[in-house]
Amino acid sequence: MLQQLLRELQLTSTKLVAVSKTHPVSAIEELYKQGQRLFGENRPKEMAEKYPQLPGDIEWHFIGHLQSSNVKYIASFVGMIHSVESLSLLQEINRQAAKHGRVIPCLLQFKIAMEESKYGLDMPAAEALLSSDAFRQMKNVRMAGVMGMATFTEDKEQIHREFRQLKQYFEMLRAKFFQNDPGFCEISMGMSGDYRIAIEEGSTMVRIGSLLFGR
Numbered sequence: 001m002l003q004q005l006l007r008e009l010q011l012t013s014t015k016l017v018a019v020s021k022t023h024p025v026s027a028i029e030e031l032y033k034q035g036q037r038l039f040g041e042n043r044p045k046e047m048a049e050k051y052p053q054l055p056g057d058i059e060w061h062f063i064g065h066l067q068s069s070n071v072k073y074i075a076s077f078v079g080m081i082h083s084v085e086s087l088s089l090l091q092e093i094n095r096q097a098a099k100h101g102r103v104i105p106c107l108l109q110f111k112i113a114m115e116e117s118k119y120g121l122d123m124p125a126a127e128a129l130l131s132s133d134a135f136r137q138m139k140n141v142r143m144a145g146v147m148g149m150a151t152f153t154e155d156k157e158q159i160h161r162e163f164r165q166l167k168q169y170f171e172m173l174r175a176k177f178f179q180n181d182p183g184f185c186e187i188s189m190g191m192s193g194d195y196r197i198a199i200e201e202g203s204t205m206v207r208i209g210s211l212l213f214g215r
């Protein structure tokens with residue numbers, strides 16, 4: 001499955017985050033042996049437990065809802081945090097990254113789905129965050145792009161619309177805040193059920209779990 005998926009993603013240079021949450025270290029080793037180096041987890045303590053048991057050249061992305069009080073468990077090693085949805089969370093990431101002398105790349109998570117349950121910013125909140133003095137003073141985080149999850153639905157047109165919306169948010173923010181910053185370049189969208197639609201809409205990074213690991 002991994003090789004087939006990688007061939008598909010290669011056509012558009014889309015990166016694969018293999019979402020290994022709830023799966024054991026042995027399952028991660030299996031994909032590692034096949035060449036996969038980028039893994040995603042959504043529980044800070046689970047990620048912090050797996051990290052020392054696995055090879056050091058794995059890049060760990062945090063993709064789930066993150067409480068400020070849990071940033072400390074992952075700050076020393078996390079390669080990217082996809083789920084920044086408030087200034088206060090970003091401030092804590094910055095503070096913890098500074099303790100380790102690191103700069104942590106972050107994505108702004110937008111709420112693009114209809115479901116009440118999905119987290120994320122809207123455009124005014126994202127603009128307020130990026131315009132704030134507090135953000136401008138942060139030296140230990142780097143804004144690398146946006147992330148979003150589409151509604152869980154059979155309606156493909158709706159999924160297309162939501163991903164298109166996220167891409168538009170990305171382009172508006174890039175034009176307003178990151179014109180001279182090629183590091184603001186990632187659109188993290190697409191999961192097992194909707195990654196093909198996400199790629200059509202311009203995803204640079206898909207986060208795929210069940211398709212690779214089973215349920």
Ligand SMILES: *Cc1c(COP(=O)(O)O)cnc(C)c1O
Nearest residue numbers: 019042063191192207208209210
């Ligand atoms: C679990 C999860 C995924 C992967 O979902 P699958 O449907 O198993 O591919 C992607 N993104 C986030 C934020 C997740 O929590």
